[in-house]
Amino acid sequence: MNTIRPMDTLHLEHAPSYGFGRCDCCGPAAAPQRRLFTGLLLAGASGAALAQREGVQVGERSKFTKLVPAEQVEQAAAMQYQQMVGEANQKRALLPANHPQVERLRFIAQRMLPFTEEWNPRARQWKWEVNVIASKELNAFCMPAGKIAFYYGILAQLQLSDDEVAAIMGHEIAHALREHARERMGKSTATRVGAGLLSSLLGLGNLGDAAMNMGAQLLTLKFSREDETEADLVGMELAARAGYDPAAGVTLWEKMGRAHKGAPPQWLSTHPAGKTRIQDIQKTTPQVAGLFARAPKPERRFPPAPASLG
Numbered sequence: 001m002n003t004i005r006p007m008d009t010l011h012l013e014h015a016p017s018y019g020f021g022r023c024d025c026c027g028p029a030a031a032p033q034r035r036l037f038t039g040l041l042l043a044g045a046s047g048a049a050l051a052q053r054e055g056v057q058v059g060e061r062s063k064f065t066k067l068v069p070a071e072q073v074e075q076a077a078a079m080q081y082q083q084m085v086g087e088a089n090q091k092r093a094l095l096p097a098n099h100p101q102v103e104r105l106r107f108i109a110q111r112m113l114p115f116t117e118e119w120n121p122r123a124r125q126w127k128w129e130v131n132v133i134a135s136k137e138l139n140a141f142c143m144p145a146g147k148i149a150f151y152y153g154i155l156a157q158l159q160l161s162d163d164e165v166a167a168i169m170g171h172e173i174a175h176a177l178r179e180h181a182r183e184r185m186g187k188s189t190a191t192r193v194g195a196g197l198l199s200s201l202l203g204l205g206n207l208g209d210a211a212m213n214m215g216a217q218l219l220t221l222k223f224s225r226e227d228e229t230e231a232d233l234v235g236m237e238l239a240a241r242a243g244y245d246p247a248a249g250v251t252l253w254e255k256m257g258r259a260h261k262g263a264p265p266q267w268l269s270t271h272p273a274g275k276t277r278i279q280d281i282q283k284t285t286p287q288v289a290g291l292f293a294r295a296p297k298p299e300r301r302f303p304p305a306p307a308s309l310g
Contacts, residue, residue, distance in 0.1 A: 005091060008136060009137055010133065010134065010137070012084050012093075012133070014081075014083040015084045015133075016218060016220075018221050018223060019139040019140055055237045055240075055287060055288055055291060056287050057287070058234065061179055062183040064186035065182045067185075067189050068186045070179070073145075073185065074126070077143040077181070077218055078145055078147065080218055081143050084149070088134075094134070095133070099132065101132050101150075103302075105130050106130045109128065109130045109148065112173060115238055116146075116177055116238070119177040119178070119234060120177040120178070128146035128148070129148060130148045131148070132152055133150070134152050134309055137151040138154040138256070138259065139154060141175075142175055144182065144218070148172060150169075154168070158252070158256070164255070168252065170234070174232075174234035178227075180223050184222070185217050188217065232284075233280075236281065236288050237291065240289075240295060241291050243295040243296055247285050249278070250281055253281075256274060
């Protein structure tokens with residue numbers, strides 16, 4: 001096994017700047033608009049159809065996703081992810097497949113993946129990957145097409161339980177399933193380019209250049225407050241169906257708050273407040289409590305990550 005470098009804050013050129021605890025959602029919380037809590041907004045037959053579904057209630061994916069081809073976004077994400085993994089490996093910061101925390105995360109992911117297709121049929125063909133990077137950062141992310149990475153710091157510094165890991169993983173997977181990155185790119189395309197250039201982008205003549213352009217965008221995306229709230233809710237359902245306690249988000253966000261006591265973190269001013277998220281989680285828990293109660297529970301439980309990689 002390759003020796004892992006001493007853990008420190010690590011800069012990877014091809015790692016995205018977004019992830020757990022990072023979003024461009026400053027300002028007061030807005031009333032749900034496009035997607036959230038549509039069960040309260042719809043009436044008649046459509047409302048009845050939503051009411052029959054057990055779990056969280058969110059609306060359809062944004063129409064802005066249609067402005068950017070899913071295949072190209074997924075191709076670009078896969079390219080960036082592989083470059084990031086290669087870079088981390090070169091810097092001796094990629095944990096091997098037999099590391100206990102890599103095995104742990106891949107086990108939890110495998111329990112969640114069967115429930116992703118309901119949220120996005122494309123997930124059936126994604127080549128899911130889960131890796132752990134030796135960095136002190138408190139972050140994790142899932143790029144389009146199911147490319148997941150956790151930084152060791154968030155596992156070790158917060159001493160996450162399996163249920164709390166599932167809360168983070170479900171949240172990040174939800175971003176990919178709901179195609180928030182594709183939506184953000186679609187909005188950017190709609191506002192910054194003309195109709196002629198948009199038509200060219202949507203064509204099939206120059207996939208390589210389009211993938212490179214999209215890859216650059218994928219590294220600098222910011223998710224909105226609404227995206228983050230939706231990811232919290234969908235992530236809770238994924239965790240519940242996989243047999244992990246969906247209420248673990250409460251202790252997770254309490255830990256996130258304590259971790260930065262007295263030193264405001266980079267994400268504090270732009271992310272939904274921890275108290276707000278905890279309240280939302282508590283309100284949503286009854287919607288998924290039955291799913292969790294009936295779900296087969298994990299046959300394996302893993303200890304929290306040691307403070308040192310060893």
